[in-house]
Amino acid sequence: QVQLQESGPRLVKPSETLSLTCTVSDGSISSYYWSWLRQPPGKGLEWIAYIFHTGNTNYNPSLKSRVTISMDTPKSQFSLKLSSVTAADTAVYYCAACGGDCYTVDHWGQGTLVTVSS
């Protein structure tokens, strides 16, 4: 079972960059596609981006201009950067894994609430 843990600042100021890291604990960093998703309080889920260890990435078209996903294979970590944040970016951010060609998001981290506020 893949184990994932999100980490990063829980409070970000408007117009700044949100940065989160996900640590994969079972050494499977090269075996899956790795995704970030989010869920604003009381609202639905939104897929943000994925990355594979080969460097292959894909982004939600509605967020693409502000998002960067990257991976540090030796550290078994992958990261999310979301620039120019506003209150609308306040959400629980989840890191997750999908196997195969990433048709399904299989395994989820516990999520971390990030609040955008001055």
Add this chain to the structure above:
Amino acid sequence: QSALTQPASVSGSPGQSITISCTGTSSDVGGYKYVSWYQQYPDNAPKLMIYDVSSRPSGVSNRFSGSKSGNTASLTISGLQAEDEADYYCSSYTSRSTHVFGTGTKVTVL
């Protein structure tokens, strides 16, 4: 990409069957066999219940089943139990190799 459309709420009595619909387009639900369903309890991460339209991960009750017709996918919960009360989300792979989620359905066990 627009969110897939789900009913806001569905309810049923213990032992009954309920069905949740998930409507998309030919660029997502209708175009691929990669529809998933997730169960989410308050303040918890989603849990995968169905993948590839109708397959169940190991450990998921066979009371949960999935199907698809055209641009609409469905999740059926048979023999409804109190523990099934949760939010349910569908998701589909898309023509852009992205993922799109449904609007979510709150299931209430009466």
